[in-house]
Amino acid sequence: MTDRQARWLISTAELAASMDDPDxxxxxxxxxxxPDPETTYRVEPCITDWQAAHIPxxxxxxxQADLSRPDPNLRFTLPTAAAFAEGAGRIGIGDDTRxxxxxxxxxxxxxxxxxxxxAFGFDNAAILDGGIDxxxxxxxxxxxxxxxxxxxxxxxxxxxxxxxxxARVRAALAEPGTVVLNAxxxxxxxxxxxxHYGRPGRIAGSVNVPAxxxxxxxxxxxxxxxxxxxxxxDVGADGSGPVVTYCGGGxxxxxxxxxxALLGRDNVALYDNSLTEWCVNPDLPMETDS
Numbered sequence: 471m472t473d474r475q476a477r478w479l480i481s482t483a484e485l486a487a488s489m490d491d492p493d494x495x496x497x498x499x500x501x502x503x504x505p506d507p508e509t510t511y512r513v514e515p516c517i518t519d520w521q522a523a524h525i526p527x528x529x530x531x532x533x534q535a536d537l538s539r540p541d542p543n544l545r546f547t548l549p550t551a552a553a554f555a556e557g558a559g560r561i562g563i564g565d566d567t568r569x570x571x572x573x574x575x576x577x578x579x580x581x582x583x584x585x586x587x588x589a590f591g592f593d594n595a596a597i598l599d600g601g602i603d604x605x606x607x608x609x610x611x612x613x614x615x616x617x618x619x620x621x622x623x624x625x626x627x628x629x630x631x632x633x634x635x636x637a638r639v640r641a642a643l644a645e646p647g648t649v650v651l652n653a654x655x656x657x658x659x660x661x662x663x664x665x666h667y668g669r670p671g672r673i674a675g676s677v678n679v680p681a682x683x684x685x686x687x688x689x690x691x692x693x694x695x696x697x698x699x700x701x702x703x704d705v706g707a708d709g710s711g712p713v714v715t716y717c718g719g720g721x722x723x724x725x726x727x728x729x730x731a732l733l734g735r736d737n738v739a740l741y742d743n744s745l746t747e748w749c750v751n752p753d754l755p756m757e758t759d760s
Contacts, residue, residue: 475732478584479692480596482605485570489526495567495619496528498602499579513545516574523612525572525598525605529562529619531583536561544743546582546719548633551626554590563587564622572598572605576690578681581724585740588731591627597728600691607689634714634739636747640754643675647711650676653722654745661758667718668749671758677705681717681725698729709735716741716748 480488488494500516515532524530531537537557539549549557563569569587573579580597587595598605606612634642642648652672657663659678661671672678679701686693707713713730715723720742730738741748748754 472732472734474734475695477593478596478728478732479599480570481599482608482610485525485598485605486610488570491568493566493568494527494570495562496525496570496572497531497561497583498524498528498573499531499533499571499583500574500602501533501579519574521616522614523602523606524614524617525602526611526613527617528572529617531561531571533579533582537583537586544719544746546721546742548586548589548742551590551628554586555624555626558587558590558592558624559622562619562622563592563624565592565625567594567622569595570598571595572601574602576682576685576725577601577692577728578722578725581728582721585632585724585727589629589632589740590624591629592624600689603690632739634741636741636743636751636754638739639673639714639716639741639748642712642714643673643755645712649706649711649713651705651707651713651715651723651726652676652678653681653715653717653726654678655680655682658718661760665718666749667745669752669756671756673716673745673748674755674757676716677707679705679707679726681722684725684729692729695729695732699733702726702730702733702735707735709733709737711737713738714741715739716744718744719746720744 498520502514504512520530539547571580652659659672715727717723727738
């Protein structure tokens with residue numbers, strides 16, 4: 471295991487052994503996307519579920535309300551550095567804290583927060599492998615009620631190279647050796663089914679590694695890293711050139727981006743607004759398998 475893997479991916483056993491660390495801040499990031507015929511989906515923070523049962527000491531992050539730029543159409547846009555620092559500090563993430571993030575059902579909500587923190591220069595956060603699903607399956611203790619960490623001072627150190635905008639994606643499509651990677655499901659990538667964001671299919675020329683296929687379905691843990699590495703290598707995201715990841719709104723795309731970071735592949739950027747932004751512009755290229 472590399473230093474990165476030890477620092478950024480934590481097991482349930484390791485977290486259980488660290489609960490007395492005074493600098494530890496645990497957060498439940500769970501969110502649901504409920505289908506909506508008018509807006510594609512509704513964002514539903516899982517606050518009620520968190521209040522009913524969470525890992526002891528875990529506070530809740532409402533990604534949209536706490537850490538995103540308000541926008542009626544682009545729901546999870548990265549805010550300014552000052553706004554992010556205010557939000558992170560308000561919920562208890564400070565320069566000297568050790569953060570553990572988890573979400574229920576899939577780690578993408580936790581990896582979204584992890585990627586946002588990293589984009590603003592904070593590297594002392596880890597993803598709980600298997601999330602609360604594995605924690606509960608192992609009959610580890612949970613608690614109910616609300617938790618709030620004391621406020622802290624977060625100093626932003628932006629890394630703009632970790633975030634791609636529309637112009638950067640367009641440029642990437644024309645750059646030999648650059649891979650644009652879609653983290654949505656195979657039916658969405660092919661345009662044959664699933665939710666779409668105004669136009670079915672994928673950004674023309676992009677490849678597909680579904681975020682949901684990067685997990686063991688039984689345990690919700692990440693697949694072994696050699697297996698994940700092969701999945702990425704097979705589509706050209708082998709570390710030899712730049713990669714831009716995308717999905718519907720910049721959430722699922724953080725999962726392969728996180729895995730590539732674990733593998734030491736740093737030339738990776740996240741298309742922050744992804745298809746929610748791309749699809750509404752008819753001049754931007756999309757394609758399907760039909």
